[in-house]
Amino acid sequence: MTASHSPKIDIRNVGKSFTLHNQGSAVIPVMEGATLSVAPGECVGLVGASGAGKSTLMRLIYGNYLAASGQILIGGLDVAQAEPRDILDLRRKTLGYVSQFLRVVPRVSTLDVVADPLLAVGTPVEAARDRAATLLAQLNIPERLWSLSPTTFSGGEQQRVNIARGFAYDYPAMLLDEPTASLDARNRATVLGLIESAKARGAAIIGIFHDEAARDQVCDSFIDVSAFSPKAAA
Helix, strand or coil: CECCCCCCEEEEEEEEEEEEHHHCCEEEEEEEEEEEEECCCCEEEEECCCCCCHHHHHHHHHCCCCCCEEEEEECCEECCCCCHHHHHHHHHHCEEEECCCCCCCCCCCHHHHHHHHHHHCCCCHHHHHHHHHHHHHHCCCCHHHCCCCHHHCCHHHHHHHHHHHHHHCECCEEEEECCCCCCCHHHHHHHHHHHHHHHHCCCEEEEECCCHHHHHHHCCEEEEHHHHCHHHHC
């Protein structure tokens, strides 16, 4: 199932700070003036040294962190100001996030873990499982494992299940956090193909790629997150 619209991602002057409650409520600014725009069908890569704020920016966009200032606009919703129920609806229908870590309910089969994003938007069970099976086969997860919980899998297998889950539903906007990390050449090529297909159907994508060759293949432009450091703004 595919969402009916392809929104752009607009990030305008976003700031973030952390309060250290165990250190006298000291406030540590970590990001100021973060601004970027991603059009439908475009992939923007976040670059910068470790600790520059790439993952922080992704979590702000997804609503895991609350922005201290600015706007994060996705399909007309400002994530920085939205109610939790609206953010959950955005995640269900519009904004996908492929993280490096698989977090699932124990005892749920791998097939249903991957099918879940489709079931959440009303896709019939058989169609959702068929799509899940196709992706699991593409990513070389043996069929004998599909009825098992992925919590028992190796790290590499869990990563591929997570990727399959992230691409099961055709999200109009996507966040990708190291989607090719630790993959062999065959699975890496599959994932890059999934990203290119998502771009072709009009998804707006922001990604972190330490794999420079993968980054160069799928990204249309790059943003150095170090430029949004409070030190850089000083």
